[in-house]
Amino acid sequence: MAGHSLHERLMPRYTGPLLTRATATALIAAHDRGDDRWTGSLDLGRSQGEARLDADSWDWVGVAYPYPGKLKDRTLYWWDGDDFEPVSRYAGSLIKLVPTEWGVPTFEIDGIKMLPTSRESPLDDAKRKVALVEPRGKTVLDTCGGLGYFAACCLEAGAARIVSFEKNADVLWLRTLNPWSPDPDSADAGGRLQLTHADVSQAIAQIPTASVDALLHDPPRFGIAGELYSQAFYDQLARVPLHRQSQQADQRPRCAR
Helix, strand or coil, X not given: CCCEECCCCCCCCCCCCEECHXXXXXXXXXXXXXXXXXXXXXXXXXXXXXXXXXXXEEEECCEEEECCCCCCCCCCEEECCCCEEXXXXXXXXXXXXXXXCCCCCEEEECCEECCCCCCCCHHHHHXXXXXXXXXXXXXXXXXXXXXXXXHHHHHHCCECEEEEEECCHHHHHXXXXXXXXXXXXXXXXXXXXXXXXXXXXXXXXXXXXXXECEEECCCCCCCCCHHHHCHHHHHHHHHCECCCCCCCHHHCCEEEC
């Protein structure tokens, strides 16, 4: 299959702290009060932990970090080994991981928000859409992997296998820093998530006919990925589901977008 499996090209996961302006402000405020401990989340709400506060640095999980300088709103920061830097990259387009009020982040490409966040978290939005295809026990094709929230929900719902594609290498990098993105190599994934760095509009031609049970297709807007709205691509999407000879609606291949 075209592209590169991320099992073949190791992309290590980031395990250090993630700072927002709010968490950095709370950390520094505790230090200024003379507290020797600060309790909170530095993984976007996935867990709580305790930092030891010293005069010139703070310790998190046995690693000392300097107190951060002024941080921007709507920006996440990671420790790159020298300083806290924004979780963003520019290679023709600015791609940025963006915190939300829900904890679970979204991402932007050139300032365009890729996932809905106004009414619910992007993970809850994904869970609602994934439920439409009833993934338990099924092989699911996830055409636009993004931050992996569709895949995470499929794993949680008991999918047998998820075949996921992501074209943009910088989005894949965002996933390695996002604690809410599923890790294909984790015990929870159990080998069920196949994440491939490839353009699905081309790679789909190599997916065998009638090889998946359900489709999840939620592409970026037309101006960013017009090829994912083409008739040629939709003809390919119609080819890959396994069409069962059954009159029962709940046994037919499902597609959500």
